[in-house]
Amino acid sequence: MNISVFLFFNGIYEFNFIFAEHAAIFFWSSAILNVNIIKALRIFTRLYKSSRRIIGLIVVLVMIFTSCSPVKYVPEDQYLLDRYRIRVREGKLKKEEIKNYVRQKPNKRILGLRFHLGMYNLSKKDSERGLSNWLRKIGEEPVIYDEFLSEKSVDFLKSYLDNKGYYNSVVKDTVQLKRKRARILYKIEVNEPFKIKNINFRCNDSVLADDFFHDTINTVIVKEDNFDLDILQNERTRIEKRLKNKGYYKFNKDFIFFEADSSSRTKKVDLVLNIHQPQKKTPDNDVVRSHHKKYLINKVYVFTNFDQKEALSQGEGYYTDLDTVYVDGIYYISKGEDKLNKRVIFQSNFVQEGALYSLEKVNKTYKHLNSLRLFKIINIQFEEIDSLQNDSLHLGYINCKMKLTKYFLQSYTIEIQGTNSYGNIGVGGNFLYQHRSLFGGAEVTDFRVNGAIEKIDEENIAGNNYTTELGGNILVSIPKFILPVFKAEKFSKKYSPKTQISAGYNFQDRIDYRRSIANMSYGYSWDGNKYLKHSVKLLELNAVNLPYATQEFKNYIDSTYLRSSYDNHLVSVTNYSLIFNNQDIKKSRDFYFLRLNSEISGNILSGISELTNAVTDENGKYMVFGVPFSQYAKFDLDIRYYNVIDNSSTIAYRIFGGVGIPYGNSLALPFEKMYFSGGANSIRAWNVRDLGPGSYAGGSRTRFPDQTGDIKLEANFEYRFKMFWVLEGALFVDAGNVWNLNSNEFEGGLFRRDEFYKEFAIGSGAGARFDFSFVIFRLDLGVKLRDPALPEGDRWIHGNRSLSWQNDFTINIGIGYPF
Structure with a gap:
């Protein structure tokens, strides 16, 4: 059996234990939350360690409650509502919409099984304590057929048809009573619509x-x-x-x-x-x-640090002790000195003094103020000014009051991580600091320092018995465009842009090599329309330096084209991403998610090098500061569709395709830019980076470079359903692989148009999700169905050999949903 854990950073598997989060002082509520997180993690860790027993327990429970009679607790002379059907004759009606008007629904089913009713039936009838009480709480009592509700359903269906224009249509219900079960058929004869x-x-x-x-x-x-x-x-x-x-x-x-x-x-x-x-x-x-009046905005008041608690306790006295400043058509009101830059509010406000009232502008103001991530409460109110009414012109006047309550500006978090890399135990930690307005302009600044140390199994590897990792990064998000040429204020007000600047450094001391990675980026993100978001990184620099590597490691990579991925190199990237998401969190309906990503690297540096006749190294590569730079183009597309069946069941579909093309100054993509398959968010029957490329059969889980490629194709299907307590279930099928474009150093790894479809890996499995509201833990058991590493003709495991727990099953642990 293989075990794979959700990858957070550079191959270290993490379990985060949050010690404390401070915001000026230590809060009791934060302590409770952190204790709950630790409890949740402890529960999850126990579940992971006893995964076999969990799977066995689930199988046993399914067998027990499916063997129980569903009518076990149905009283005499009454009937369990087994099923209902709707048969429509003529008419263009949406059956899914019609179902909402049926007043009585049978017990919930998961894959045809009444799981919740089965749990309820496992309880003892006369016991209100212990296990029986728990089973009744998480289960669902039998739905007893009710003739009155059936008649009401007929009335509601008729009303629905009338509302849709199908007047005088006929709705009848037929009930079949048999073996203490009731089945209802609603027959709808639709008349010609008006x-x-x-x-x-x-x-x-x-x-x-x-x-x-x-x-x-x-x-x-x-x-x-x-x-x-x-x-x-x-x-x-x-x-x-x-x-x-x-x-x-x-x-x-x-x-x-x-x-x-x-x-x-x-x-x-x-x-x-x-x-x-x-x-x-x-x-x-x-x-x-009389006449409908148009209303003009008389004055705009913004309370920049409004305290609701004090305002309620002090009444009108609260407002007498406030300072007011008038700037650019806005009265800024605060208690004491407020260091927030007034321009930030002005840039986010669309309700202007002297302008006509507009609901759209009010909603835009809400949206822009919320996007600053600075205010936890935003309340915009309007008051009519009777003394200024002009009935002859049919004009009214209103004052606008925006009451803004801030989050605590500063917070920090300390985390401890237990790590496990293929059985090697270690410990790590993170320190995270956030300031929501570092320079007074709502610049959200996140600073992180991390470190980890891991002991290596002495029986497997000689020499140094520890690996260490140290790093840090800083990210600053500024709520406007910072452009070298123009200010773009109109664009900023319309599209709520952000300028994002980041820098980071990571040092790794491993058994086989020592490596340092430095990076920095400068870019923008902004909203398109209601569903679109755009992101551009004008510049992203990644520098990799490998000052030390064992001879064994060098010998291995020297024989493959991955050598260039582990050489010292510099990556200069320009990136554009587009995200479409039409999910409405207020409505339970189907939605789509699409992410398009494109990036190019090294073209500017290559052009400058050619124009200046720059010096090349022994391999003919141009260099910057003595380090060769990468040159490639990369494109990928991620499409997802979420089919919401009902409040407890969803089907998620995903298709992913991507290609990276090295050229010019590069023979291969940088290692960090290559595609990989397998793991908690990919094909879950394989470990991360354990699949491909193509039909490569080089073995599983080497301690050398992982299996990666230039092309990735993947499709995923997952049926998700709520079970009980915080537990959700999932059934999934994953398919895909990675391939190389220009080299066949991995035997069978080259992408061939007439052969690639024969090299798709297919895995299936089941999973459990533990939704603690603040975090979702995930445990997935994947099983291989088709392995492209096997000889052609033997790749379908079923029918060729029996499954092996050691080689064909993989347990993946993750946080959040896989997609």
Whole structure:
């Protein structure tokens, strides 16, 4: 059996134990959280150590509760709701949408099994303590067929059909009662729908009329579409947002109503959309119609360090002790001196003094302020100023008050790591420091120092018995574009950009070599539209220096094209990434995720070297500061689709493809830029970097360079389902491999168009996820189904030989979902 743990950094497997997190002082709540993390990790470690027993226990539980009768606790003369079906005759209806209107659903199933009902049935009927009580809590009691709810379902389904325009349709339910089980069939006979013949718009408010009628071209109501009430509601919402963005602060969709004139013979509907005028009382208490007003922003007040607790306890007295500064159309109000740069608020604010109210601009302000990661509470309020109302011009005035409550500016975290690299035990630690506004401009700065030491098994390796690793890095995220040529303020307000600067250093002292890696990067990230994000690294430098390596190690890599990956080298990269994600965390619906990444390296340095006739080394490579630089192009695409079945089940699909092409000054990609397969986030039936390239059969888990390639193709499928407590289950299938482009030093590792598809590895398995809300631990058991390292014709393991626990099973431990 192989064991692979989620890789955090440079092949060291980590379990993080957070000691404390301080933010000015040590908080009791933080202590509780950290204790919970430690408890969770201890539980998870025990689960990992007894993985065989867990798997066996799950199998036994499945066998036990599936053997139990599902009607064990169904009372006499009652029936377990076994299944229900919906049969639709004619009509274009979405069955998944219709199911929401069925009032009574049977017990949940996982792969056809009533897992939760089975757990409930394992309990003892008259016992309310111990194991039985626990089984009843995590299980699900039997759903008893209810005739009243079945009739209600029929009524709800009829109402749904009416709302969609299918009036006078017929819905019937048929119930089959057998062996204490009830099965319901809902039969829907759909009539011809009513269609919209004409749509007219009417508005008697002369103030509102122009803004309203000019927008009717954008209506979502289309002639000859079904007379669908949901579409009418969407139109009301659309008009409300539109008018609120045009300054009508008090307008809402209750002022919008429809008149429908229908014919049962032609099934056509003439539709009129009306805008009501608001009403007001005269001094004589008569109710008269008035006009909708546009509202101008009178003043903008920003409380930059608002304390809700003090404001509640002190009442109006809290506001009398505040300082006010007026800058660029904003009144900045704070208690004492606030070091926050006023320009940061100005850049994130879209509610401007003297401008018309706009709901869209209010939402943009929320979004931009939240993206600063500086405020834990953002509250934007508006107050109407009665004394400034101008009824003759139909204008109103409102003040805007933004109450911003900050996070603690500084925090630090200490972590201890237990490490295990192929059985070699070690210990490591991290110190992390964060400042949310280092220079007063909401510059989020993260500083990290790490170190680790690991004892090597003396029986396997002679000489030095320890490996050490030391490093540190700093990342500064600035909430604006810092450009050498222009300020790009308009772009900054529209797309919420960030400038990101980072630098780091890592030193590794291993048995076979000693290596130091230095890196720095400078780039930008910004929002595109609602679902798009962009990232550009104008410059990323990585320098690798290998001052020492054993002769055995050198002899090994000298015989392969990987030699250039372990030579001293410099990597200069320009990178662009695009991310599309249409997930809506407020709604349980399907969504897509796409990441496109492209990078080029060494072209500028190569051009300069050629123009200046720079000196080359003995291998003909140009050098910078005595170190050869890498030159390559790399492109990869990651596409994911998440099919949300219900609140407890999801199917995740993933396809990944990537290629890296070395050229010019490089024979191979830098080692850190090469693709690999296997491990907790890849093909889980293999250890990380233990698969490929191609049909290479060089053996598993050498202590020399891992198995990598220039091309990677991978596909993953995972069915995820909630079980009980914090436990979630998963079933998965992974397929893919890596290949080399220009060298066949790894026998069978070269990418060949007519052969590569025969070299796909396929693995399957099951996993458990422990969702502790603040972190998700993952345990996956992968099994090889098809191994490309075996001779052609014998690659499918099933049917050719029996599975070996030692060679064909791999346990992977990770944090978070694999994709």
